[in-house]
Amino acid sequence: MPTSVKSVLPVVLLGCGGVGRHLLHHIVSCRPLHAKQGVAIQVVGVGDSSSLLVADDVHSGHCQLFKNPEASGKVIEAATTLGRSTGLVLVDCSATYDTVGLLKAAVDHGCCIALANKKPLTGAYEDFEKLVSNFRRIRFESTVGAGLPVIASVTRIIASGDPISRIVSSLSGTLGYVMSELEDGKKFSEVVKTAKSLGYTEPDPRDDLGGMDVARKVGSLYPSELGPDAMSTKDFLESGVAQLDKSMEERVKAASLKGNVLRYVCEIRSTGCQVGIRELPKNSALGRLRGSDNVVEIYSRCYESSPLVIQGAGAGNDTTAAGVLADILDLQDLFQKMA
Numbered sequence: 001m002p003t004s005v006k007s008v009l010p011v012v013l014l015g016c017g018g019v020g021r022h023l024l025h026h027i028v029s030c031r032p033l034h035a036k037q038g039v040a041i042q043v044v045g046v047g048d049s050s051s052l053l054v055a056d057d058v059h060s061g062h063c064q065l066f067k068n069p070e071a072s073g074k075v076i077e078a079a080t081t082l083g084r085s086t087g088l089v090l091v092d093c094s095a096t097y098d099t100v101g102l103l104k105a106a107v108d109h110g111c112c113i114a115l116a117n118k119k120p121l122t123g124a125y126e127d128f129e130k131l132v133s134n135f136r137r138i139r140f141e142s143t144v145g146a147g148l149p150v151i152a153s154v155t156r157i158i159a160s161g162d163p164i165s166r167i168v169s170s171l172s173g174t175l176g177y178v179m180s181e182l183e184d185g186k187k188f189s190e191v192v193k194t195a196k197s198l199g200y201t202e203p204d205p206r207d208d209l210g211g212m213d214v215a216r217k218v219g220s221l222y223p224s225e226l227g228p229d230a231m232s233t234k235d236f237l238e239s240g241v242a243q244l245d246k247s248m249e250e251r252v253k254a255a256s257l258k259g260n261v262l263r264y265v266c267e268i269r270s271t272g273c274q275v276g277i278r279e280l281p282k283n284s285a286l287g288r289l290r291g292s293d294n295v296v297e298i299y300s301r302c303y304e305s306s307p308l309v310i311q312g313a314g315a316g317n318d319t320t321a322a323g324v325l326a327d328i329l330d331l332q333d334l335f336q337k338m339a
Helices: 018-029 031-036 071-081 100-108 123-132 148-161 172-182 188-197 212-216 233-256 317-329
Strands: 005-016 039-047 051-055 063-067 089-094 112-115 164-171 260-269 271-281 293-300 308-313
Touching: 005 018, 005 164, 005 317, 018 031, 018 039, 018 188, 018 317, 039 317, 071 188, 071 317, 089 100, 089 233, 089 317, 100 123, 100 308, 112 317, 148 172, 148 293, 172 188, 172 233, 172 260, 172 293
Parallel strands: 005 039, 005 089, 089 112
Antiparallel strands: 039 051, 051 063, 164 260, 164 293, 260 271, 293 308
């Protein structure tokens, strides 16, 4: 370990898919930069849906293998014993609700948490309350807009005593990409498959197309007979999604005849939240969006006539992983300084 390092952050990673692999790459490639900043991230455990490998000791290289990690509190006990002198960050890069039990156990053991996906926060309200019970020890910026500083900006505005009146946004990079590609005359089914291959969608694209990644993001783009309860992800991609091509083509043409485009819009006010497809002028801020970009307009007392606008790439494994890495580093002040 470089002598310049003052803080060590032991990390256990859940989920070795697209985001998880990119995160590991970022951690390794950024080590010279982090050393200059006086911090070192040590990956002491890696797991997927079937098992988790946790080091007994950072220096010995001996490990323990756990099966069905989401059901075993022993994982957290082993990991916190390992990181007891400095603490531990449990990083969830999976796209499942199944890690909630493990995350709650981490909270009970005083661990920090960084999330790449919003699913653990959108189940039972009691689970949400548990996970955010120590708000300084959880980071989830990448669950909204990939790496865009949306949550941080909203938090800072509220903390300053500036009341937010409404937020208007296109928060699904996936649906933004789909809608803008449809304008070019491409088939809906082809665009969805391309979006998945580019890493823009959830493992099951219906999580995005159903709107649940925005409400958890609500106005579904597919009927119930094409839903997860009716067919598998494989069957949906191979045959189900093509059934939506004609109806989506008609909606795009109808909007175009009026000089409009389709965008998936979320609007939040004190009275509630509305999410769904809207027809918008092509030259509006949301209408000009292309590809997987997200845009968020925040209106408050200070930003009423000219809203705070945050715009940029809102999807992609690389972008999301970079945001998760920034979240991990944001926790460094909670960790023991090395002499």
